Amino acid sequence: MGRKYFTVSFDDGTEQDIRVIALMEKYGIRGTFNLSSGLFGQRNEGIFRVVRETLEDGSKRQIKVKYDHNILPLGRAKELYSRDFIEIAGHGAHHMHQARLTGNKLKDEIAGDAERLADIFGIEIRGHIFPFGKYNDECLNVMEDAGLIYGRLATSGAPDADFAFKAEHGIIHPTCRMTDAFAISLLERFINTPCSDEDMVFYFWGHSYELDYGTSCGRDAYLEELFKTAATSEEIKFVTNRELIDALTS
Numbered sequence: 001m002g003r004k005y006f007t008v009s010f011d012d013g014t015e016q017d018i019r020v021i022a023l024m025e026k027y028g029i030r031g032t033f034n035l036s037s038g039l040f041g042q043r044n045e046g047i048f049r050v051v052r053e054t055l056e057d058g059s060k061r062q063i064k065v066k067y068d069h070n071i072l073p074l075g076r077a078k079e080l081y082s083r084d085f086i087e088i089a090g091h092g093a094h095h096m097h098q099a100r101l102t103g104n105k106l107k108d109e110i111a112g113d114a115e116r117l118a119d120i121f122g123i124e125i126r127g128h129i130f131p132f133g134k135y136n137d138e139c140l141n142v143m144e145d146a147g148l149i150y151g152r153l154a155t156s157g158a159p160d161a162d163f164a165f166k167a168e169h170g171i172i173h174p175t176c177r178m179t180d181a182f183a184i185s186l187l188e189r190f191i192n193t194p195c196s197d198e199d200m201v202f203y204f205w206g207h208s209y210e211l212d213y214g215t216s217c218g219r220d221a222y223l224e225e226l227f228k229t230a231a232t233s234e235e236i237k238f239v240t241n242r243e244l245i246d247a248l249t250s
């Protein structure tokens with residue numbers, strides 16, 4: 001009999017992670033935060049951007065939004081992410097487009113980043129999320145040499161997604177992301193679908209600053225509803241990304 005796994009993944013380490021972590025703690029959600037070792041404390045307030053939101057039927061709309069993008073300072077980050085329901089993974093030392101880098105610069109962004117995060121937090125780092133979801137074969141080789149066993153695409157989901165675990169070269173295909181307005185209805189289908197012999201996975205990712213978009217899904221109440229819905233299921237096993245990989249590959 002397969003099992004149902006639920007995991008979350010948030011990139012960039014911005015101040016809004018405080019709100020996400022409070023909700024995770026409230027509902028017993030486990031997950032992974034993807035941090036850049038060279039960017040703690042970076043402030044970049046009041047960003048305007050045109051963002052794409054995926055609606056319930058899978059169609060997209062573009063909205064101009066404003067949000068703050070302030071990365072937590074090191075002391076606060078150490079305190080916030082050192083909790084037993086949180087895993088830390090790398091996200092590139094300086095959040096660069098790694099497919100455009102080569103040689104030592106690329107190694108430092110991936111392997112050096114993981115080493116520095118391991119030193120800072122006193123833990124082992126096993127995941128690396130490529131900034132902008134962009135990578136090439138050299139990036140994958142550097143990852144593998146550094147002992148980093150998994151990554152994740154930066155893609156949206158689809159309302160008709162199945163819940164099979166998918167990954168190539170350790171790079172996981174997420175089920176949906178925070179800007180997908182169908183995330184809750186998809187989760188309801190995940191909960192209501194009987195588990196067969198195959199394991200089922202609901203992998204949700206996003207950026208916590210997307211909570212400030214003010215779109216139909218970019219709000220704290222929407223994320224809370226998602227977590228609350230997941231928490232009502234007695235079948236779901238809540239895992240960090242690494243725990244998911246360990247469970248599915250052991």
Ligand SMILES: [Zn+2]
Pocket residue numbers: 011012091095131132
């Ligand atoms: Zn990022």
